[in-house]
Amino acid sequence: MPIIIKTENEIEKMRVAGKLAAEVLEMIEPHIVPGVTTDELNSICHDYIVNVQGTVPAPLNYRGFPKSICTSINHTVCHGIPCDKKLKVGDIINVDITIIKDGYHGDTSKMFCVGEVSPHAKRLIKITQEAMYLGIKQVKQGAALGDIGHAIQTYAEANRYSVVREFCGHGIGKNFHEDPHVLHYGKAGEGEILEAGMIITVEPMLNQGKRHVKVLSDGWTAVTKDHSLSAQWEHTVLVTEQGYEILTLRREETNLA
Structure with missing residues (x-):
């Protein structure tokens, strides 16, 4: 499937969808407290x-996913299914939101801390977010997809974390998942060349231990094989002639636009 270059009209619809997805993460934050279940978060x-x-x-x-959001706790890498499990102090959780507005998708995720968490969990969350930003900063017309993955992998491994390879970012628009695949590891200069009007997600998953994951019997929930902590952040990003525009930027991040 060829990579879709969005029209100005489509880009504007993606801006709206991205802003709405970001607003869901802003809305849910005060609800992420000890004792709440992920099913309750899903309902809200x-x-x-x-x-x-x-x-x-x-x-x-x-594809049969039974809930409206993904909630991935501690050693869950991604695609955690909300359930009656209660959050407890010290947990870290990724909430992954994708909404559809006027036929176009906005896709974003954020890590949250439940009460006070350990210093090593805070560090994993911080480095993962910084790795995502470094990947996004590679985005510009004429750059290669490998530039994104190389920046993320280099930073993650320099900080002694591993990069999950089984899941990646993707093109997005009218479809939830479009070409290209956006790997979070790789070599600079390799892969598809970015063009203005492409819209992709950058969503690295970093593990505290080894990179290997397994998918549970529900067919969705991916966890670290060694039960080490995992963290993920995600933004939807537009390739522009000058560089990039983050379409899912939250208010707390406006200085990064």
């Missing part, structure tokens, strides 16, 4: 997405 997000925003939660029934 679903209600906000459908009844407040008037948008559609993209994960719900996507």
Whole structure:
């Protein structure tokens, strides 16, 4: 499938979808407290997405996924299914939001700390976010996809973390997942060349231990094989002639635009 270059009209719709996805993460933050279940978080997000925003939660029934958001706790790498599990002090959790507005997707995720967490968990979260930003900063017309992966991998490994290879970023637009695949490891200068009008996600997953993961019997939940902590951050990013535009930027991040 060829990489889709978005029109100005499509880019504007993606800006709206991205902003709405970011707003869900801002909304849910005060609800992420000890004792809340991930199912309760799912219900709060679903209600906000459908009844407040008037948008559609993209994960719900996507290839059989049963919930409206993904909640990945501690050693869960990605695609955790909300359930009756209660969050406890010291947990770290990724909340992954994708909404559909006027037929276009906004996709973003953020790490949250439940109460006070350990210094090594805080460090993993911080380095993973910094790795994502370093990857995003490689985005510009004429750059190669490998530049993104190389920047992320180099920074992660310099900080003694491993990069998950089984999951990657992707093109996004009318479809939840489009070409190209955006790897979070690799060599600079290799891979597809970016063009203005492409929209991709950059969403590295870093593990405290080894990079290897396994998918549980539910067919979705991916966990670290060695049960080490994992963290992920994600933004939807537009390639521009000058560089990049983060379409899912939250208010706390405006200085990074």
